[in-house]
Amino acid sequence: MTYCVALRLKAGLVMLSDTRTNAGVDNVSRFRKMFTWSVPGERAVAMMTAGNLAVTQSVISQLEDAIADPSHEGDTVLSAPSIYRIAEIVGGLMQDAQQKWGAGVTAMSESIYATMLVAGQRAGGQPRLFMVYSAGNFIEATEDTPFFQLGEFKYGKPIIDRVITYDSTLEDGLTACLLSMDSTLRSNLSVGMPLDLAIVPADIFGFSENRRIEAEDANYRAMSDAWSASLREGFIKMREAPKWS
Amino acid sequence: MTYCVALRLKAGLVMLSDTRTNAGVDNVSRFRKMFTWSVPGERAVAMMTAGNLAVTQSVISQLEDAIADPSHEGDTVLSAPSIYRIAEIVGGLMQDAQQKWGAGVTAMSESIYATMLVAGQRAGGQPRLFMVYSAGNFIEATEDTPFFQLGEFKYGKPIIDRVITYDSTLEDGLTACLLSMDSTLRSNLSVGMPLDLAIVPADIFGFSENRRIEAEDANYRAMSDAWSASLREGFIKMREAPKWS
Numbered sequence: 374m375t376y377c378v379a380l381r382l383k384a385g386l387v388m389l390s391d392t393r394t395n396a397g398v399d400n401v402s403r404f405r406k407m408f409t410w411s412v413p414g415e416r417a418v419a420m421m422t423a424g425n426l427a428v429t430q431s432v433i434s435q436l437e438d439a440i441a442d443p444s445h446e447g448d449t450v451l452s453a454p455s456i457y458r459i460a461e462i463v464g465g466l467m468q469d470a471q472q473k474w475g476a477g478v479t480a481m482s483e484s485i486y487a488t489m490l491v492a493g494q495r496a497g498g499q500p501r502l503f504m505v506y507s508a509g510n511f512i513e514a515t516e517d518t519p520f521f522q523l524g525e526f527k528y529g530k531p532i533i534d535r536v537i538t539y540d541s542t543l544e545d546g547l548t549a550c551l552l553s554m555d556s557t558l559r560s561n562l563s564v565g566m567p568l569d570l571a572i573v574p575a576d577i578f579g580f581s582e583n584r585r586i587e588a589e590d591a592n593y594r595a596m597s598d599a600w601s602a603s604l605r606e607g608f609i610k611m612r613e614a615p616k617w618s
Numbered sequence: 619m620t621y622c623v624a625l626r627l628k629a630g631l632v633m634l635s636d637t638r639t640n641a642g643v644d645n646v647s648r649f650r651k652m653f654t655w656s657v658p659g660e661r662a663v664a665m666m667t668a669g670n671l672a673v674t675q676s677v678i679s680q681l682e683d684a685i686a687d688p689s690h691e692g693d694t695v696l697s698a699p700s701i702y703r704i705a706e707i708v709g710g711l712m713q714d715a716q717q718k719w720g721a722g723v724t725a726m727s728e729s730i731y732a733t734m735l736v737a738g739q740r741a742g743g744q745p746r747l748f749m750v751y752s753a754g755n756f757i758e759a760t761e762d763t764p765f766f767q768l769g770e771f772k773y774g775k776p777i778i779d780r781v782i783t784y785d786s787t788l789e790d791g792l793t794a795c796l797l798s799m800d801s802t803l804r805s806n807l808s809v810g811m812p813l814d815l816a817i818v819p820a821d822i823f824g825f826s827e828n829r830r831i832e833a834e835d836a837n838y839r840a841m842s843d844a845w846s847a848s849l850r851e852g853f854i855k856m857r858e859a860p861k862w863s
Contacts, residue, residue: 527773528773528775528776531773531776531801531805532853535850536849544857545857548853548856548857552856556776559776560775560779592859596859599855599856600852600856601780603855603856604777604780604849607849608781608790608794608797610848611793611845612789612790612793614837614841
């Protein structure tokens with residue numbers, strides 16, 4: 374399984390993904406689900422993937438090939454005039470993969486379904502965040518719903534629902550994403566460390582963070598322990614709440 | 619959908635259910651999912667239901683009919699020698715319903731799947747909690763895993779995972795169940811107030827609570843608000859945690 378979460382705040386974009394994939398509990402692997410590109414000072418783009426790995430890997434490979442190929446005609450992740458256009462390119466490649474493999478994979482009773490989050494900002498535009506579906510269509514995060522999740526989203530949704538708004542700071546956004554991931558890691562074995570993190574502060578057109586967080590990361594552990602302690606403390610305080618009996 | 623949670627603690631049993639059912643978001647109804655029986659001082663039994671409503675209603679009706687029928691042969695909820703035996707009776711009725719309706723319902727592409735939680739204590743026995751499946755088989759909650767959930771369980775699982783052990787008090791157990799329900803209500807529209815609550819303290823062989831909690835219940839609201847405030851406060855404290863950047 375997978376857990377990816379992305380926030381589109383006024384202050385910028387925060388993206389966090391796990392790295393575990395599995396075909397059954399006895400076939401667990403580690404694959405990167407976060408991919409980033411940038412032209413410093415001009416654009417920063419991050420994508421996160423979930424679902425059929427063959428589909429998402431083929432999309433990412435074709436995006437990379439287009440960038441590497443000097444004779445490529447049409448927009449690439451590095452040349453597209455907007456993040457919207459990049460979502461459109463990704464949608465087109467998702468649709469191609471469905472057409473090429475959909476019938477065959479479905480005939481094997483396997484799922485061809487995949488989704489991707491496309492986030493970024495380029496000079497002259499706003500920070501934007503899109504969720505691209507298998508059929509190539511996509512939706513955009515708005516001020517009302519400033520976040521998207523992929524995969525095993527339920528365990529980690531309550532904390533984000535409760536603390537994040539469009540006006541939250543990037544720092545609070547990062548904390549909420551890490552706590553959301555922490556809740557998911559504790560409850561679902563198919564979501565696993567290490568994590569990949571990317572942050573695109575508004576109007577910088579680059580990444581302030583673009584790194585891997587390993588299982589033994591001391592700051593991550595400290596945060597996870599502090600949150601556990603804080604929840605337990607809050608829970609104990611509930612003993613003072615009014616009672617029925 | 620449904621959310622039901624039951625704890626089997628050293629101190630006794632706590633059960634909490636919502637009351638919303640739906641066939642699509644445009645067909646929402648209210649049905650009781652908690653059913654209780656007692657012989658004060660001798661036994662207290664509670665059941666909670668999820669899944670195909672025709673199946674679970676037929677099981678409950680037959681349990682009631684058996685009690686009401688003086689010529690009924692064999693054990694009833696009120697005469698069975700153990701809670702285990704009651705789980706067996708429920709399992710048998712679940713299996714009967716599958717055999718009677720399974721093929722027909724499946725042919726309509728509807729789900730015949732149902733699950734029930736059976737909890738209680740009778741004089742001479744321990745507090746016990748069983749999860750009964752459609753096929754009639756069942757599992758029992760143990761000291762290692764002292765709770766079961768039905769239905770939309772994911773949103774409300776992290777809080778129980780973090781704060782409840784077999785040695786928790788009934789009061790903490792009740793608070794954890796209510797907070798778990800509160801997180802689920804906020805995140806899933808198909809789970810709804812009012813709630814039904816039942817508590818069986820160990821070795822009382824009766825209920826200390828067996829009541830409905832209405833949407834406008836002031837104590838429930840106060841608890842929900844206090845928990846939101848506590849989470850936000852805990853979250854703000856996280857700003858003092860170590861940072862990467």
